[in-house]
Amino acid sequence: MIPLAGRPILTAVQMWVAEAAHGDLAGLMEQAGQGIATAVRRLATGAEVLILCGPGNNGGDGYVAARRLAESGHPVRVAASAPPATDLARAAADRWIGAVERLADAAPAPILVDSLFGTGLSRPLADDVAHHLHRLAASARLLIAVDLPSGVATDDGSVLTEPPAADLTLALGHAKPAHLLQPAARYSRNARIIDILAPSGKVKGEGSTTFVLSTPDLPEPGPDSHKFTRGMVAVVAGAMPGASDLASLAAMHAGAGYVLHLGDADGIPHALVRKTYSDAALDDPRIGAVVIGPGLGRDDTARARLAAALASRRPLVIDGDALHLFDPDASRHAPAILTPHAGEFKALFGHTHSSKIDRARAASARADAIVIYKGPDTVIAVPDGRAVVAGDASDWLSTAGTGDVLAGATGAMLASGLDPFAAACAAVWLHGEAARLCGRSFIADDLAAALSRVR
């Protein structure tokens, strides 16, 4: 079982292409079933397993897993929602020599394996199937979903029928968008990959341009470092100074060598260099990133400061209020990272019915900027089509100021010398890890300070 971090994310069609390229579909199903059986046996510690099999190849995986468990002497029963309907599933079901119970008649077992539907789900579950899935899950000690929890849509993270939340999700071959995108992702807790494609040596990343966020390589100071080699960040303040203060604090705690706060000249902490705002201050060639937007306001002063930041030709992090004043179709002279949450994203780019990954990608191409589309499932997209998805964010990040902290951390990473895409990914990772360190009911100030501990 492999953690998702750093792994490619494939859609249902991309998985289908990868399977076809592999060629030996029955072999893949056998490997999938064997992998499921191994994981289930390890977790079941001898307890009885009930495997729910659907009509497609997800069900086929379940029949193989049942056979493998039985062969190893593990107590296992099978219940089916419908007879097998594909050649592969039929062949797998034929080799299961035990009884097949009707889903409606099945008695609970402590370990429940959901092998009803995977990437082929095309409509909501029938009411009785959903009812019995929930009934059996309610009595189980452990629910393991095969590939995906039955009821979620593979590609866009939508939920067709609410499944019971799995304790472990065994993603076959590769991660799918539904393992990371909300609302689907909340039902596939603890997703792990069973690597059925790579061992053949025939198929590897399948050409995917979408990956799960992984631990970044962060630049470390050396004996020759000084404050400007660590990166200089200018934070432009505005109508609400608290937000830009948070961004400045975050930039410092994320590792910037010098943070210049352009707002009022007085305030703490002492390590923060505060100067009264002037357009000319942005022309300092040592500035590696300008952060603009947190607390900027949306008045004429704010508009003028954004225009000056854009004219400065410094790399930009554009957040908060600045996103409301920003024209995504205007040309720019320097790289920019936009950090919209859902509301800001919609105001800037409108809404289409494609997945959050595809919407972030399209927005990035349109604005010719890196887009960090924030949320419980943050997507980072670059104009060249690559995207990275960060799943599993702490729900406690839903508090005021956490976005300002991300903007500051992004400024620090951008000024540190990382390329802009790596900087955006590093900032999202730092922010997520800081939230994990903070635990529960933290405030944005704690989050900014925790960035130091993550580093």
Ligand SMILES: NC(=O)C1=CN([C@@H]2O[C@H](COP(=O)(O)OP(=O)(O)OC[C@H]3O[C@@H](n4cnc5c(N)ncnc54)[C@H](O)[C@@H]3O)[C@@H](O)[C@H]2O)[C@H](O)CC1
């Ligand atoms: N990725 C791989 O390399 C491998 C994946 N495997 C497994 O195969 C499934 C995908 O199989 P598929 O047959 O395409 O789809 P499903 O089993 O998810 O189900 C499709 C099946 O069900 C019908 N259907 C769709 N929605 C509903 C519904 N709401 N109610 C009733 N019936 C429905 C549809 O018409 C089909 O007949 C993948 O997830 C993996 O688990 C391979 O086993 C190994 C290689």
Ligand SMILES: [K+]
């Ligand atoms: K399933």
